[in-house]
Amino acid sequence: MPAPPPASVLRFERVSVAFDGVPAISDLSFDAAGGETRVILGAAGSGKTVLLKTALGLVKPDDGTVYVFGQNITGMREHELFDMRSRIGMLFQESALFDSLNIEENVAYPLLNQKSIHCPPEEARPRVEEALNFVELGGTLEKFPSELSGGMRRRAAIARAVVTRPALMLYDSPTAGLDPITAQTIIALIIKERDLNNTTTLIVTHRYQDGNLLANYRYNSADGQLIPAGDRDVRTIFMVMKDGRLVFEGSQDELEAARDPYIAKFYKQRE
Amino acid sequence: MLDILKGPIAAVQDFFVLTGTALVNVVRKPRYTADLLLQMDLIGVGSLPIVVLTGFFSGAVMALQLSRPLVQYGQVGRTGQLVSITLVRELGPVLTALMVAGRNSSGIASELGSMKVTEQIDAMRALGTDPIQKLVTPRMSATAIMLPLLTIIADFVGMFGGWIIAYYILNLTTQQYWTSVWRALEWSDVAQGLIKPFVFAFVISLVGCHYGLRTTGGTQGVGRATTQAVVAASVMILALDFFMSKIFVSQAVS
Numbered sequence: 376m377p378a379p380p381p382a383s384v385l386r387f388e389r390v391s392v393a394f395d396g397v398p399a400i401s402d403l404s405f406d407a408a409g410g411e412t413r414v415i416l417g418a419a420g421s422g423k424t425v426l427l428k429t430a431l432g433l434v435k436p437d438d439g440t441v442y443v444f445g446q447n448i449t450g451m452r453e454h455e456l457f458d459m460r461s462r463i464g465m466l467f468q469e470s471a472l473f474d475s476l477n478i479e480e481n482v483a484y485p486l487l488n489q490k491s492i493h494c495p496p497e498e499a500r501p502r503v504e505e506a507l508n509f510v511e512l513g514g515t516l517e518k519f520p521s522e523l524s525g526g527m528r529r530r531a532a533i534a535r536a537v538v539t540r541p542a543l544m545l546y547d548s549p550t551a552g553l554d555p556i557t558a559q560t561i562i563a564l565i566i567k568e569r570d571l572n573n574t575t576t577l578i579v580t581h582r583y584q585d586g587n588l589l590a591n592y593r594y595n596s597a598d599g600q601l602i603p604a605g606d607r608d609v610r611t612i613f614m615v616m617k618d619g620r621l622v623f624e625g626s627q628d629e630l631e632a633a634r635d636p637y638i639a640k641f642y643k644q645r646e
Numbered sequence: 647m648l649d650i651l652k653g654p655i656a657a658v659q660d661f662f663v664l665t666g667t668a669l670v671n672v673v674r675k676p677r678y679t680a681d682l683l684l685q686m687d688l689i690g691v692g693s694l695p696i697v698v699l700t701g702f703f704s705g706a707v708m709a710l711q712l713s714r715p716l717v718q719y720g721q722v723g724r725t726g727q728l729v730s731i732t733l734v735r736e737l738g739p740v741l742t743a744l745m746v747a748g749r750n751s752s753g754i755a756s757e758l759g760s761m762k763v764t765e766q767i768d769a770m771r772a773l774g775t776d777p778i779q780k781l782v783t784p785r786m787s788a789t790a791i792m793l794p795l796l797t798i799i800a801d802f803v804g805m806f807g808g809w810i811i812a813y814y815i816l817n818l819t820t821q822q823y824w825t826s827v828w829r830a831l832e833w834s835d836v837a838q839g840l841i842k843p844f845v846f847a848f849v850i851s852l853v854g855c856h857y858g859l860r861t862t863g864g865t866q867g868v869g870r871a872t873t874q875a876v877v878a879a880s881v882m883i884l885a886l887d888f889f890m891s892k893i894f895v896s897q898a899v900s
Contacts, residue, residue: 457774471769489774
């Protein structure tokens, strides 16, 4: 288990990113504290994915500063970033499992390739099995990603992201392109990972239901089901992005009280 | 005006940065030996059939085409000499490189391109691996090791093709043909014939990797990257061959 999370896990200070002169993120600032859940809503192309990739150092900001675990990563070189990345799990939009490796090798990949993890090869197998059992994919070790369904691939990718027990998890549209039932299973897994390991969670989605579940349900380790949380947890913060700008940041109640039509569009999906 | 040039110049710069990083990574850890061996198998052993066929037919056709002028001067006995010099200096390296470029520059570009558009390259970086170290360097080293070997095989099979024509159509004796093949070759020919494929290997692998890694725009982009990689690699091979031949020939003359 990682040490108790520091006060600030991920902080953006006036970050701007542009690709070929087209801005993807403009002047974005926020500060995610340890143990917090952040639900990032926004239309397609509003810069949500770029935000996650900037947090991992996969995309370099043109302007502004990014702090991860209190460390300024903006000026770091690629090999200096590996240590920080080993403490973050990321679920990519299309799962991004390696086609040429089977599920076991895919999930073992971060254990065997991240220098700061120091996992001896003989210990990898039990940890891979544990992670796959966590996502209820115990019997698929020998299968290749192409043999799995979309929802199973997404779950295998979650297993690969959580196998290193990261302190911060980034989920890029975990429910995109899935049927409602599978989407619900994926969100349940995300809640389970968050509540069992006290992981700081950033989730990008365009489905308000996902955020609603994350804000109002808890994982009950006794029977493995989701139970409604007593009151709305202030530790779930909603962020709404529009054209690379942060147009809303606040609790679920504040979001539902917002009058702006763009913001209102998201929570009205529910009805 | 300057804006038009910006794109191509940035691409050339990217290519040289990639080349530099891939070369530095050869001596850097971690080493992905399993990937290197896999690529040597895919690029080297996998290209064997096509390289053997190309070599055989180019040697045979050389002997056939040259027989007419040689008959005119009463020098049919020199067929072996001409076949071996053209093959070792020029046709072996260039045709082998072009065939391998068609097969592997495209293969590398489409493989890395698909990985790029499905975010696997990003995932690799997120999971603690340098994609250049893991993907580019093994492909570059594997091609640099295998292409000279493939060229040697192509040269030899080409000479064998020439022998078939010489023996069955031009009625030379086996000994006559092979003696003239052997006598014609000097060390400089062999050196030229092995340095060329070594240089072409870097073009084939790095052009493929370069276009693959800068793929954008989904599956359509993968197709585009593949085509561009083959075209660029082939043109660069032919251009480099000209300049390298120029250096070798002027050295021999002076």
